[in-house]
Amino acid sequence: MRVRPVPSDAYHRLREAIVAGQFHPNERLVEASIAEHIRAGRTAVRAALVRLDQEGLVTLEKNRGARVRHVSDSEALEIEEVRAALEGLLARRAATLVKPDDLRELHLVIKEMKARVDRGDSIGYSELNARFHQRIWAAADHPTAMRIVGGLKSQAIRFQYQTAMRPWRAERSLREHEAIFAALKAHDEDGAEEAMRAHLAEVLDTLRWAIAAQGHGGGWLPG
């Protein structure tokens, strides 16, 4: 999908800074400070804040400024639920639209995942996971759903709950990815959607577990 040329750089930099965790949840975002920090004028910062508010990454209250939005536990779960629903839709469409190239790439990613899992190397699994999902999104050719899923601050969640993936989850996650791949290869719409939703239901459970045992671990969100 073509990236729109509008968000004026300041938006991008501020967004990056937030999802990278440079600002803490609920931290106050003073326009002047940010303008300095981002190396931009206050006007641009204002526009960026409006955009980020609409996107849900910050809250903007009249005359009271902006804060990084704290993602509550329940909201984190809600976000993942929405993601599951939409990625299910994307997987369904992808099942009819995947091209050989896509399948090759997906297969490659899975092979790499398997290698990592075999030697217990969980570093970089997250990136592979992202590659897997994003390839499916691309294959689905559904800009609307993609736009929404992309703007869903899953990244923020990933940062806030830096805890989810456990080694013993990796194997299961791998099997789920294989199931998705198989359904896509067979052009099985129902199967693909179901497999994707099952996968993300697992992710949801993992997130619930992470929330319950908050603050204990390190690792990554599977996907």
Place this chain on the structure above:
Amino acid sequence: MRVRPVPSDAYHRLREAIVAGQFHPNERLVEASIAEHIRAGRTAVRAALVRLDQEGLVTLEKNRGARVRHVSDSEALEIEEVRAALEGLLARRAATLVKPDDLRELHLVIKEMKARVDRGDSIGYSELNARFHQRIWAAADHPTAMRIVGGLKSQAIRFQYQTAMRPWRAERSLREHEAIFAALKAHDEDGAEEAMRAHLAEVLDTLRWAIAAQGHGGGWLPG
């Protein structure tokens, strides 16, 4: 859900004007004119435009101003697909969370619908339909999904394709609503989601039909 106090009125008025069709698709939105038309300063208009761009109602290109976004046929279908996915999720949650009050209200709406259908009165069916769905949203208690569905410019679609609902569709739509209601009453998660998705799949078909036979009819989008 509590409405946030931020969008500075100018946003609301401009949004209303757009979805009400006061500006034509692809019409250029000149900040000065709008500022006058809306009775607001250019600054506020600018903020509103950024917000509406993020929301997808207008496109904003650097140094080239804003236009009301023309919703292409394929995008209209995509939007309805997303809506189906998310309303499916909402229906599922509602199935476990509905309270007697909700069920009473829903039953009432259906009864009213039936009355209208019986005497061939399709006027106002759209409002009843909206009431039905919104009550389910409220019961689902899922702010995230609600926010997204609400920002989905289905209204714009409804305006652009002022054609969809036919009398003979009304009966079918009614039966579908009854099925949803029954599943909710029985607290049947899977059933509710499935019924809702089936219903919206019908809506999608209707929309496809409307697109194919563009420009022939008047009526309303079912829901």
Place this chain on the structure above:
DNA sequence: TAGGGCTTGATTGTCGACATTATTGACGAT
């Protein structure tokens, strides 16, 4: 000493002016 109102400092909201950029139309060359 506790509470309420007020002053003060800081931050946001708005406006006007100006620089920057696209678009339109005319003009001239081929």
Place this chain on the structure above:
DNA sequence: ATCGTCAATAATGTCGACAATCAAGCCCTA
């Protein structure tokens, strides 16, 4: 006559300043 170039115009992007608003600390009173 058509195309390319260039000036004129209109609209947007940005900046600085000022007004409006909020939060906090202070003082005064009971």
